[in-house]
Amino acid sequence: MKQQEVFRALADPTRRAILKRLQKGALSAGEIGAAFDITGASLSHHFAVLKQADLVRTERRGRSIVYSLNTSVMEDLTRVVLDLVPARRPRGDDR
Amino acid sequence: MKQQEVFRALADPTRRAILKRLQKGALSAGEIGAAFDITGASLSHHFAVLKQADLVRTERRGRSIVYSLNTSVMEDLTRVVLDLVPARRPRGDDR
DNA sequence: GCAATATTTAGACACTTGTCTAAATATAGC
DNA sequence: GCTATATTTAGACAAGTGTCTAAATATTGC
Numbered sequence: 001m002k003q004q005e006v007f008r009a010l011a012d013p014t015r016r017a018i019l020k021r022l023q024k025g026a027l028s029a030g031e032i033g034a035a036f037d038i039t040g041a042s043l044s045h046h047f048a049v050l051k052q053a054d055l056v057r058t059e060r061r062g063r064s065i066v067y068s069l070n071t072s073v074m075e076d077l078t079r080v081v082l083d084l085v086p087a088r089r090p091r092g093d094d095r
Numbered sequence: 096m097k098q099q100e101v102f103r104a105l106a107d108p109t110r111r112a113i114l115k116r117l118q119k120g121a122l123s124a125g126e127i128g129a130a131f132d133i134t135g136a137s138l139s140h141h142f143a144v145l146k147q148a149d150l151v152r153t154e155r156r157g158r159s160i161v162y163s164l165n166t167s168v169m170e171d172l173t174r175v176v177l178d179l180v181p182a183r184r185p186r187g188d189d190r
Numbered sequence: 191g192c193a194a195t196a197t198t199t200a201g202a203c204a205c206t207t208g209t210c211t212a213a214a215t216a217t218a219g220c
Numbered sequence: 221g222c223t224a225t226a227t228t229t230a231g232a233c234a235a236g237t238g239t240c241t242a243a244a245t246a247t248t249g250c
Contacts, residue, residue: 007105008106010105029227029228041211063216074180078176082173086169135196136242139198155246158195158246158247160198
């Protein structure tokens with residue numbers, strides 16, 4: 001996992017929103033773009049950042065390019081974040 | 096939780112390293128700084144970003160200022176990240 | 191109160207980022 | 221092969237970021 005790229009990718013709210021939309025399944029660039037008030041070029045830039053972080057995968061389907069989440073990197077991210085949070089002690093563990 | 100501030104704070108590797116060091120317990124600015132090859136002024140800037148995100152708390156102790164993790168925000172963060180990862184299906188749940 | 195120590199603030203600078211418009215590329219369907 | 225549609229690339233620009241040096245502020249111990 002390219003940790004730095006992943007955290008950088010998550011730093012932008014538009015990119016987090018894109019990831020959110022992809023949770024429910026793959027979407028084409030156009031379908032994703034419909035929800036945002038920025039140009040396709042800007043969107044494309046965000047896709048590039050997400051791809052560089054390996055957070056999304058792409059696949060051409062006819063005229064469209066379809067984006068989907070790379071769940072394994074998302075899960076790696078979960079682990080890294082959990083690792084950043086101090087260990088929680090189970091109830092009763094009064095070391 | 097100031098989501099945007101938190102993600103922005105995490106985007107920098109020095110700040111993630113600071114949080115890591117604080118996992119084991121509170122440290123003064125000087126103690127933290129000893130581990131990094133940047134000026135105190137730059138360190139102070141990173142502390143400000145972490146404070147703005149509410150990721151750390153400060154307390155003056157004599158001549159030093161002691162930093163500690165704000166674990167509740169860290170836990171909020173965990174939830175937000177988990178929420179970004181598509182639901183994992185328990186084994187055997189073949190919907 | 192003064193000097194020493196610890197940290198922050200102010201201001202500057204190079205670099206990066208998010209956005210845009212315009213142009214380029216790729217595919218489909220006639 | 222054209223034309224229309226979908227997306228990316230190139231280049232520009234304002235705003236933001238991480239770093240620095242120098243100066244300011246706060247606290248301690250004499």
